[in-house]
Structures are given as structure tokens and as C-alpha cells.
Amino acid sequence: MSGHSILYLGRGEFAAEYLGELETLPCCTYLTRSTALELPEDASYIVDLVLLEAGPMIAQSGHSLAELIAQLAPYPVIALTQKEHEHRGIAAVRAGAQGYICVDDITVEAQDYAFDHAVKRGRMQSRLSSTDVTVLSILNNINDGVIVVDNAGHVLDINPAARTMLGISPRMLPDPTWEQTFCCIDENGDSYRNSADLPLMRARSGEKFADQIAICRIPEQPDIALSINGQGLYDGNGALIGGVITFRDVTESRRRITELEKLAQFDQLTGLANRILFAEQFTRAIGRSQRKAAPLAALFIGLDRFKSVNDTLGHDTGDALLCQIADRLKGNIRVGDFCGRWGGDEFVVCLEDFGEAANAAAAAQKLLLVLSEKYQIGSSEVYATPSIGIAMYPGSGATAEKLIKAADIAMLEAKKRGGGRFQYYSGALNTKLEQREELEAGLRHALVRSEFILHYQPRIDLASGRLIGLEALLRWQHPRFGLLPPARFLPILESSGLIHSAGEWVIETACRQLAAWQRRFELPDLSIAINLSPQQLMHDRLVDVVSTALADTGLDPGCIELEICDGEMVQKRETEHKTLRALRKLGVRLSLDHFGTRDVSFESIDSGFIDSFVLDQALIADVENNNSHQRIVRAAIAMAQGLDIEVTAEGVETVHQLEFLKSCNCNLAQGFLISRPMQPEKISAILRSEIAGTSLLARGMP
Numbered sequence: 001m002s003g004h005s006i007l008y009l010g011r012g013e014f015a016a017e018y019l020g021e022l023e024t025l026p027c028c029t030y031l032t033r034s035t036a037l038e039l040p041e042d043a044s045y046i047v048d049l050v051l052l053e054a055g056p057m058i059a060q061s062g063h064s065l066a067e068l069i070a071q072l073a074p075y076p077v078i079a080l081t082q083k084e085h086e087h088r089g090i091a092a093v094r095a096g097a098q099g100y101i102c103v104d105d106i107t108v109e110a111q112d113y114a115f116d117h118a119v120k121r122g123r124m125q126s127r128l129s130s131t132d133v134t135v136l137s138i139l140n141n142i143n144d145g146v147i148v149v150d151n152a153g154h155v156l157d158i159n160p161a162a163r164t165m166l167g168i169s170p171r172m173l174p175d176p177t178w179e180q181t182f183c184c185i186d187e188n189g190d191s192y193r194n195s196a197d198l199p200l201m202r203a204r205s206g207e208k209f210a211d212q213i214a215i216c217r218i219p220e221q222p223d224i225a226l227s228i229n230g231q232g233l234y235d236g237n238g239a240l241i242g243g244v245i246t247f248r249d250v251t252e253s254r255r256r257i258t259e260l261e262k263l264a265q266f267d268q269l270t271g272l273a274n275r276i277l278f279a280e281q282f283t284r285a286i287g288r289s290q291r292k293a294a295p296l297a298a299l300f301i302g303l304d305r306f307k308s309v310n311d312t313l314g315h316d317t318g319d320a321l322l323c324q325i326a327d328r329l330k331g332n333i334r335v336g337d338f339c340g341r342w343g344g345d346e347f348v349v350c351l352e353d354f355g356e357a358a359n360a361a362a363a364a365q366k367l368l369l370v371l372s373e374k375y376q377i378g379s380s381e382v383y384a385t386p387s388i389g390i391a392m393y394p395g396s397g398a399t400a401e402k403l404i405k406a407a408d409i410a411m412l413e414a415k416k417r418g419g420g421r422f423q424y425y426s427g428a429l430n431t432k433l434e435q436r437e438e439l440e441a442g443l444r445h446a447l448v449r450s451e452f453i454l455h456y457q458p459r460i461d462l463a464s465g466r467l468i469g470l471e472a473l474l475r476w477q478h479p480r481f482g483l484l485p486p487a488r489f490l491p492i493l494e495s496s497g498l499i500h501s502a503g504e505w506v507i508e509t510a511c512r513q514l515a516a517w518q519r520r521f522e523l524p525d526l527s528i529a530i531n532l533s534p535q536q537l538m539h540d541r542l543v544d545v546v547s548t549a550l551a552d553t554g555l556d557p558g559c560i561e562l563e564i565c566d567g568e569m570v571q572k573r574e575t576e577h578k579t580l581r582a583l584r585k586l587g588v589r590l591s592l593d594h595f596g597t598r599d600v601s602f603e604s605i606d607s608g609f610i611d612s613f614v615l616d617q618a619l620i621a622d623v624e625n626n627n628s629h630q631r632i633v634r635a636a637i638a639m640a641q642g643l644d645i646e647v648t649a650e651g652v653e654t655v656h657q658l659e660f661l662k663s664c665n666c667n668l669a670q671g672f673l674i675s676r677p678m679q680p681e682k683i684s685a686i687l688r689s690e691i692a693g694t695s696l697l698a699r700g701m702p
């Protein structure tokens with residue numbers, strides 16, 4: 001027995017039967033049934049603990065248990081009951097007793113501990129500031145678990161919610177070692193190395209904390225994750241006397257979060273690691289590579305022309321193709337290597353431990369072959385060739401981000417070289433990419449900052465030698481790189497979608513300029529050719545933009561010639577057909593640009609949409625020395641005449657070329673021989689000279 005002064009309130013026979021040991025204590029007072037509710041007058045001096053027999057005598061006294069316990073305050077009270085009446089003990093605790101024991105079901109040690117605990121708890125309670133008392137009594141009744149410890153780590157209080165959560169029976173009082181074992185596993189499943197990090201330790205050291213996730217491990221039960229808040233407990237003088245933690249069970253919400261995190265790590269369509277997970281895995285692989293001083297490579301795989309699969313066969317087929325590609329990738333990399341989907345039609349592979357650098361190329365070559373084989377999707381046979389970029393660690397970059405980026409750059413280069421091949425990353429490629437990125441960023445502002453300008457190149461009628469029209473050619477006055485030709489930025493405009501707004505600006509500006517020239521020089525038939533990118537034809541807005549430009553300028557639609565290319569697309573797609581029909585309805589002329597070098601189907605030529613061809617300058621350039629080009633040009637012109645289609649020859653640089661074209665009855669010509677593309681002011685001067693009969697144009701005529 002701990003040597004506390006104990007006052008027993010209860011029947012003598014109950015004490016005699018169950019509390020035999022107490023009888024021997026000199027400070028123990030037994031009250032008979034008749035005086036059960038009266039304290040000895042001098043008790044206040046000697047009583048550490050009151051043992052109250054929670055039995056039928058209380059009811060007979062005419063007082064409720066709660067009244068009695070309230071009357072006994074501020075003494076710590078332990079209710080005594082028998083196992084079969086345990087509910088009375090629980091009721092006593094609810095009414096404010098420090099605890100209860102079932103006298104017929106308790107060991108001497110446990111009883112000793114319970115008494116000791118009640119005394120400590122009572123002492124601490126008596127020292128608590130009034131605010132803390134209120135707070136604790138509120139906490140006792142909330143749904144969150146609450147545990148109170150004194151400054152030696154003794155658990156003084158566990159509220160009912162905590163007991164339910166932790167599966168602790170109402171009678172169980174944790175021993176002092178409990179502080180070290182309760183929630184001793186951190187959220188990653190590792191034991192806390194430092195006991196100062198344990199939630200109860202933190203609280204009783206006076207630290208205020210929130211949302212500490214810790215795992216509570218109960219034998220033979222699944223782990224419970226708790227989110228714990230804690231803080232110190234202070235007496236009325238502000239001295240730290242213990243700590244309190246409140247907590248809630250977050251096992252389920254954490255499980256759901258983990259599930260969601262898992263979902264967020266894998267690509268939904270293909271089941272491969274997504275870019276987040278891949279980058280994480282790749283970072284770990286870099287660590288392994290460093291430790292083993294073994295090489296590592298990132299392969300970046302992009303599909304050539306995937307967009308056209310999507311566009312022509314539909315998104316379902318496109319998705320099915322991506323899934324099959326993912327399967328082939330998984331099935332054709334070595335154990336230990338791993339892959340992921342970077343996004344869209346882009347995949348990434350990490351190669352480890354491949355020995356010599358050349359083996360990375362062999363792996364890339366193997367993937368090239370495997371991925372290029374036929375894909376059977378439903379009843380369709382689909383082919384997809386990949387382009388692969390290779391970046392080696394550490395030569396091409398020291399971090400996952402840099403290596404993947406480097407492999408991406410190399411992949412773009414492989415694509416540029418025709419696709420269906422692999423390409424190692426090099427520093428020179430990087431400079432190119434940086435420039436491209438700078439250009440793309442700049443292009444986003446080019447329109448607003450009025451950095452686009454149009455140059456115009458004269459077109460002459462070969463029979464009469466008269467200037468009959470101009471081709472509008474886009475230029476970008478870049479603040480750092482100077483005047484840039486379309487080859488430098490058009491692909492970026494097209495791939496970034498900026499082509500729509502830039503194209504709109506070209507149409508409006510060219511029409512306004514033509515109208516001004518027609519009025520100023522009284523040349524109502526002067527025409528303008530405007531280049532369109534294939535993407536523009538897929539956008540409904542194009543027709544509105546053209547018709548608005550016509551309405552705003554009052555131009556005759558026949559003076560506008562829209563140059564389109566990529567006849568294959570034009571032939572196959574309904575959207576483009578619709579757009580072309582609508583444009584024709586407006587009365588504008590349509591011409592096929594780059595004729596003779598790009599895919600063109602006879603069907604599209606014969607569709608009635610096309611008013612003219614522009615023979616590509618590559619054909620014209622060789623025409624002097626290349627017999628077959630001569631034959632092609634002749635045949636193209638003859639075919640065009642048969643179909644009542646006008647032919648323009650572009651890139652005319654020599655008198656010989658011009659003479660040859662005339663001899664073939666080519667209709668129109670354009671090229672450096674006649675005039676380079678010029679800014680509007682210079683074209684104005686040319687037009688003025690034309691009407692004055694003092695032409696500035698060189699027409700190749702002596």
C-alpha cells in the first residue's frame with residue numbers, strides 16, 4: 001500500500017470482506033451505514049483518498065451518487081463495487097469519481113496502483129487553473145480522445161472516446177511505461193528514435209503541437225492512425241504540471257488519401273507510372289547509379305504522327321494504341337528498368353546497369369523496332385513509329401528533371417530528322433531548345449506588342465509581264481533576334497495553337513493593305529495571296545474572320561487567294577471540307593501551295609475547290625539542270641490547264657527559269673528575279689512605278 005491516508009465510506013461488512021488489508025491502517029476510518037454520508041470533522045487534515053462503496057446503501061440514504069461525490073469534492077474518490085455491479089463504478093466515474101475498482105476482481109498491485117493514480121490525479125486536479133479544469137471537463141465529453149498525464153508521465157485521465165478508440169476497458173489504467181509505448185510509431189511506420197518526439201512526452205514537456213500523425217499499435221488488431229494535438233497543463237501559478245493530448249482516428253481518411261495518392265501516381269489509361277511517380281523513381285535510380293558508379297539513361301519516346309491517328313481513326317483508337325504501346329514497352333524492357341507515360345503520346349524509360357553506353361542505343365533500337373510493328377486495334381491495322389531521345393547520366397544532366405528534359409530535346413531532334421529513329425542528346429541541341437523556348441514565350445506577346453509585320457512579294461502575269469498580285473508573307477520583328485522568317489517561328493505558332501490568332505491578324509492586315517493599295521493606285525483587280533496553316537482550316541472561326549475582313553474592307557472576294565497545303569488532309573477530313581466549302585461560298589479563291597513536293601491527291605484537285613496551284617520552288621530551282629523536274633513542271637501545267645486551274649511558279653531566280661516557264665504557258669511567276677518580298681512602303685513605290693509605266697520590277701526581260 002502506498003501509505004496514503006484513506007477514508008472509507010461504506011458498510012463495515014463490505015470493508016471487512018474485501019478491504020481486509022485496509023483495516024490495519026491507522027488512518028482508516030470506517031463509517032457505518034447510518035453515518036455513511038458524513039465526513040469525520042477532522043478528515044480534511046488527513047484524507048488523501050476516499051473509498052466509497054458504491055452500493056445499495058447510497059440509494060437508501062436518499063442521496064444520489066452524484067450528490068454524494070459532489071459533496072466529497074475536493075477529495076479524490078474511488079468507487080468500490082463488485083464485478084457484477086460494475087455499472088455502479090462506471091456511474092461513479094461519470095459523476096466525478098477519479099476511478100473505480102471491482103473489489104472481487106482485482107490484484108493487490110492493481111488496487112495499489114489505482115489508489116495511487118487517484119491520489120495523483122486528485123492532486124493535479126486541485127492544482128489546475130480554473131480554465132484548465134473547464135477545458136478538461138469539456139474534453140472529457142467530446143468525441144475526440146483525450147489523455148492527460150502528469151509531469152512524470154503517469155496517465156491520469158483517459159476519456160471514454162479515447163478508451164473506445166484504443167480499445168481500453170473502462171477500468172484499465174495504463175502503467176507508467178505506457179507513455180513510451182503509446183503511439184510510438186511515426187506516420188511512415190518507423191519507431192520514433194527520440195522519445196522526446198512521442199506525443200505524450202511532447203505534451204508534458206509543455207510543447208504545443210497540432211496534427212502529429214502517429215500510429216497506435218494494439219496487439220492482434222490493425223494499426224490505428226491518430227492525428228494528435230497536444231499541449232502542457234499548467235497550475236494556477238503557471239507552473240507546468242503535466243500535459244494533455246487530444247486525438248482522432250484518421251486511419252480511414254489516411255487510407256483514402258493513400259489510395260488517391262496511388263491513383264495520382266499512375267496513368268489512368270495505360271496503368272504505367274505517371275510523370276510524378278516516374279520522376280521520383282528516376283531520382284532514386286540516379287542515387288543508385290551514383291553509389292554504384294554505374295551508367296544510367298533516360299529514353300524519351302514520342303510517337304510520330306500520333307495526332308493523325310487520333311484525328312483520322314478517332315480517340316478510342318488513339319487510346320487503344322497508347323495502351324498497346326504501354327504493354328509493348330513493359331514487355332520489352334529488362335527487369336530493373338522501368339517506364340512511365342509522360343503525357344499524351346510521350347513515354348519515358350529508365351535504363352540502369354547497361355554496361356557500355358552503346359548498349360543504351362541497342363535498347364533504344366530494340367524499342368524502335370518493337371514499337372514500329374503493326375498494331376491491331378479492332379478491325380484496323382495501325383502503324384506508329386516512335387522517335388526516341390537518349391540522355392545519359394551524368395553527362396546530359398545531373399537531376400531527373402534535367403535528364404528527362406535532355407532526352408525530350410533529343411527526341412524532338414529525332415522527330416525533326418524524319419522520325420522513326422533515335423538521337424543522343426547534345427549540348428548544341430540544348431541551345432536550340434532554349435532558343436525555341438524563348439521564341440515560344442515571345443510569340444505569346446508578339447501580337448500584343450505589334451511585333452508581327454507582313455512583307456509582300458509581287459506576282460506577275462507571265463504573258464503580259466504585268467504585276468497582278470502579291471503574296472503576303474509573315475515576319476516577326478523579334479526584339480533580340482531581329483527580323484525572323486516564318487521558318488523560325490511558324491512551327492511554334494502551329495504547335496502552340498497561337499497560329500489562330502496570328503493567322504487572323506495576317507488575314508485582317510493583308511486585306512486592309514490590299515484595299516488601301518487598290519484605292520490609292522486605282523488597281524481594283526490587284527489580288528493578294530494569303531498563306532493558311534492546316535490548323536486554321538479546322539477552326540470554324542476562319543470563315544467568320546475572312547467574311548468580316550471582306551465586309552470591313554469592301555474588297556471583291558475574288559481578289560483574295562487563300563493558299564492551303566497538305567492535300568491529303570484536305571481530302572480526308574470533313575471539317576476542312578466544310579470550311580473550304582464555306583470559304584468558296586464567300587467567293588474567295590483557293591490555291592494549293594507547294595505543289596509538286598507535298599502530298600496531294602487527284603481527288604482533292606478534282607474536287608472543284610481549287611482555283612490554282614503554286615508550283616514549289618524546289619521544282620523550279622532545278623528546272624534548268626533536271627530533266628525530270630522539267631517534265632513534272634510541264635505535266636503539272638498541262639494538267640492544270642485541263643482542269644481550268646491557274647498555275648503560279650514560285651522561286652523564280654533566273655531568266656532561264658522564267659523563259660522555261662513561259663514556254664510551258666505557266667500563268668504567273670514570283671521570285672527573287674522579279675522582286676524579293678518587301679515591306680509595304682517599298683511595294684507602294686513599285687505599284688506607283690507600275691502605273692507610271694516606269695516599272696521597278698525585273699521581269700527577266702532584257
Ligand code: C2E
Nearest residue numbers: 473474485486506531532533651652653670671672673677
Ligand atoms: P511560301 O508560301 O512558299 O512562300 C514563298 C516563300 O519563298 C517565301 O519564304 C519567300 O520569301 C520565298 N521566296 C520567294 N521567291 C523566292 C526565290 O526566288 N528564291 C527563294 N529561295 N525563295 C523565294 P518565306 O517568306 O520565308 O515563307 C516561307 C513559308 O512560310 C511560306 O512559303 C509559307 O508557307 C509560310 N508562310 C509565310 N507567311 C505565312 C503566313 O502568314 N501564314 C502561314 N500559315 N504561313 C506563312
Ligand code: MG
Nearest residue numbers: 471531563593
Ligand atoms: Mg505561299
